[in-house]
Amino acid sequence: MVLCVGLAGNRAPASPATGQAVTFADGVAPLLRDRCGACHRPGGVAPFSVLAYPDVRPWARAIRNAVRTRSMPPWKPVPGYGGPFVGEQRLSDAEIDLIAAWVDAGAPEGDRAAAAPPPVDYGGWRLGEPDLVVEMQAPYALQAEGIDVLRKFALPVPVGKRRYVRAVEFQPGNPRVVHHANMKIDPTPASRQLDAADPEPGYEGVTPFSARFPFGWFLGWTPGQVRPPAAEGMAWTLDPGSDLLLELHLTPSGEPETVQSRIGFFFAAGPPDRIPFTIRLGKQDLDIPPGVDEYRSEDRYVLPVDVEVHGIQPHAHYLARRVRGHATLPDGTRRPLIAIDDWDFHWQDSYRYAEPFVLPRGTELAMEFVYDNSIANPANPHAPPRRVTWGQLSANEMGDLWIQVVPRNAADLDLLVRDRRPIELAEDIVGFEMVLAADPNQRMVHDDVALLYTQFGRVPEAVRHYRESVRLAPDSSAAAYNLGTGLLQLGELGEAIVELERALRLDPAYALAHNNLGAALKLRGDLLRATVHYREAVRLRPGDGEALYNLANALMASGAPDEAMTLYGRAIAARPDAAEPHAELALLLLIHPDPARRDAARAVRLAERAAELTGRVQPGVLDVLAGAYAAAGALDRAVAAAEAALEHVPRGRDDVAAAIRARLEGYRRERAAARPR
Template identity: 40%
Template sequence: QPPAKPGSWRLGAPDVVLEASEAYTLAADGTDVYRNFVIPVPPEAEGWIKAVELQPGNPKVAHHAVMRVDATDKSAARDAEDPEPGFSGMDFAGAQMPSGRFVGWTPGKAPDPGQVARSFRLGEGSDIVLQVHLRPSGKPESIKPRIGLYLSDRPATRRALAMELSSTEIDLPPGATDVHVRDRYVLPVDVYVITVYPHAHYLGKQLHGWAELPDGSKKWLVKIDDWNFDWQDQYRFAEPLRLPAGAAIAMDYSFDNSAANPHNPSSPPQHVRFGQASTDEMAELILEIEPADPAQLPQLDADFMKAWLERQIRHYEQRLAAAPDDAKAMLALAAFEARRGRTPAAIERYEAALRIVPDQADAHVDLAIVLIETEAWDRARAELERALVLAPDDARTELTLGNLLRKRKDYAPAIVHLRRATELDPAQADAWNNLGIALELDRQLPAAQRALEQALELAPKRTLFRENLARVLGAQGKDADAIAAYRAVLEQDESAVGSLKGMALMLLRTADEGSSNALRAADLADRAAKLTGGRDPTVLEVLATAQHASGKLDRALATAGAALALAKQAGDAALIDRLQIKIDQLQALRSGQD
């Protein structure tokens, strides 16, 4: 379709219009620019979004645009660091496709009117990140994007996952004409493919993506035999393509780094490898996938993440096979082994790397973090103390050492190191949060509150920080403030177990038997128990208390008994004592009823 007139909306008047706070001026000449505009989500835009219409702002220079959402503070921090509006680069600073949905713009592309069933949610305090690819026109141009949001009054019933096949093994010597990279993933569940988005830079030649079905047949997802960078776009199936469990999604991209490639930006051709800059190369096939059964989304997500980690591990193993003393590759492999849960392998890789680069302080810290997970406290502390010798004023090392001491219940020195971390890096929100927790455990509640308030001021979107503050407020008897804080967390994340449990405890303080507060507390605690699979004894302890307050004595006894069994498995002596007292009290009450 022809581009819409400036200022008009193809989908009709949006419910909410967002606009970049400042215009960005593109220089008259030079290379392509990727500019990321960070736009805070206002209260009126929070909730379910059925459709989005993007207006990048200047069709003379806008090549394409992609929208993502950042629930963290990373994009805002990058924006603040950059003196111009937004920030530069092809990476999104942690922003994600909203609920797995792709939102993009290219000239002439009709915006997707959306479906209520496929809505996505914008949470409180999120930022929209609009990445616009800009090409100089020969004169300075001003760009100020707008975004039209179309709201839904009902939640989504279809859930999506952004699945990315890719390869980082791109190595294109000058003159190479047919270099291939590949990737493949086998689906664990039945899915629908909604859209595909092929991505390469200027040296892409053939971009092929397909599905291999269990019966041996093949279905094309995308087939481009003569790639042009201008074709980078989202392609939507007329009808979602159903693929069964056991089908494989595969990609094969080829590249041409010869002078005969008319799109080659370098003359003469230069050696090109994988990278985010437009002069580097990339190979991605991004798919918008829905599990046929929405309840299987967590299974699909976990399986794909496992496959992605295995791919990264293979990549770095291949690098090390070619260069056994590559400490950088060794450290990267160690980090991926740790994420994969292969702790002994991760420790072995870190130790091998440190034999090559013994004075790399951050590697000692990374090893210590893995050792802490295995409760190898003394070894971890030795690594951190070595790191402090190498880098005495490193906030991350102080933070990690403080966390280790806190976990060892050595609160006084933990507070010293955590406070030192906040002094070295006052903008480090995690340091303030962890200092607050250590002060709470040391029963310095007013100081804990101040530290947690500072953490929230630095990172207002971190629901965990607000949850910690709520708990400290409740411990000081500031029930109304605590309830307000827990409520704010649950409005942003209805599955926040700590806030469900904490809110239930606050309500139980004022609950008479059978009162509305008791019933509400029982409902909240029951939700928390289901979310934890009935395996968290502290959640079951609260649920038993709420059931008792709701007049359900037998149910409370059964729940408390289950909690006691779990507490004994965990060896939590204090919790065992509390639960045994509660069970004795409940049994006495039941005896009195008989």
């Protein structure tokens, strides 16, 4: 852990006040080693080493200047506003005075023999021996000259079972050129496919939507930093089959370099009992006109539950100047969260509060970022300035303030996620549409935004983007499948069938396409062909409960109840929590044309389970349950279930209500007849 301990206490440097000259050996060397050596050492990220006198001497004046202006060590948060943070890198006034006095005195070396011993070996892991080490499969060759490179690498994480991660340590491999890194987890093959499509190791381009920081965490790395392990009971979950998407920001060094980074994973013994969540404040409608030097982006959010605040991470690109976050408590008290007044794209970090603090429900979180798109901003990547809109590439702009919070319990976490997620997803849509307006040819962005629209039930918009995806990748079976499926959801059966058939021509073994084509054909009344495709889907994925259920329904409809019975059974085995196959099989056990195959007792068990799974509010399921009870001779229960079914029939479905009422009357008559007189 880099908890920076001040110099005072364990060492008493010769004070400038004594009149005796400060020397490198006596006081300065250990200070520079402890506060600068993580970066300023042979092979380090910084331009010179502070470990040996001959290397330091030529830089003495620059060092004095850097510490006086506090440009070094790099530490951005305004002191006293929001912190204290773990690992604060600021020098004290006394430390600055000591260095300045040494330089003023001519930067003397002093007694070389008395100089401090060399520092701890940073080459090894700093958190101990990792449980798992993942390395870039091949070194990446970085060119000698040119602009910064933002490159992404998908690394498989070989875990055989679910693991809980309490810490991740990043080793840049080549600290001269690795400027900063982000680590995201992708449970889908999306990142891997992008990486594979580029012949060199890694790829350049956007991060797929599926690759995210682990739930509740940001995993970043900046030079000299090691993120302290998660607090007790707060490990995050890593599932088998996931890839780690490593995003590297690389700065050419003037010579050709290779980079091969490694990541060490440290596992916790068991699952977490406190789960954090990262609230992302920030707007994605950024549209910064050229020349404007005070463009503001603001966002706010009122907490629906009490939380404990653990960490914070601002993110922006080159045009940001000032970054601020604060909280306003329900009683009006203002609590600063973070302020950075000289934002620098190159020194972004995630900050952990030394002491987590509680913000009660009703607290308003607020962020304000200020951007300068004028010529006066030395970091402006465009000369002359250009209009800059939201986007992930560094020539675009972003403005996020991530706040890591821990709710009091699982119910509060759930409430927070359900309250916050839709807001952030809606903001994602705004951002993606902005990116596509600037460049409509980014197929993956079309797919990602379509997925988001689908989550919000906005299928027409999703289909619009799937069409674009097909336009950009006419030979992709996945694109054809997505479009066909969207059209099916819209009820555009003719076109859906065309697209799904096209997907199958491109990939005849596409089980999901067979399944959805079956659904489209069945809706059009072509039961025969629907059954053929459902069969194919089941053959290709024998454990797919959805496909098994669909095939069973098609077989029922085409008069093959025996085979349907077997398939409902398999569908239930594949998805024990799905209500529909339970209810359908229960019904079949009541109405099978061969009375010998009917089984009222089993129908009761299945229908009871279906009712339980649907919360006893589905009229269809309750109706089947009533029928099963009646067949088993439990007429009181049959009457009660049918009455409950009637209660839940939606308004306007008088036909359904009438049918249930007729059956209810039947059960009542039967009951009356059965009563002993």
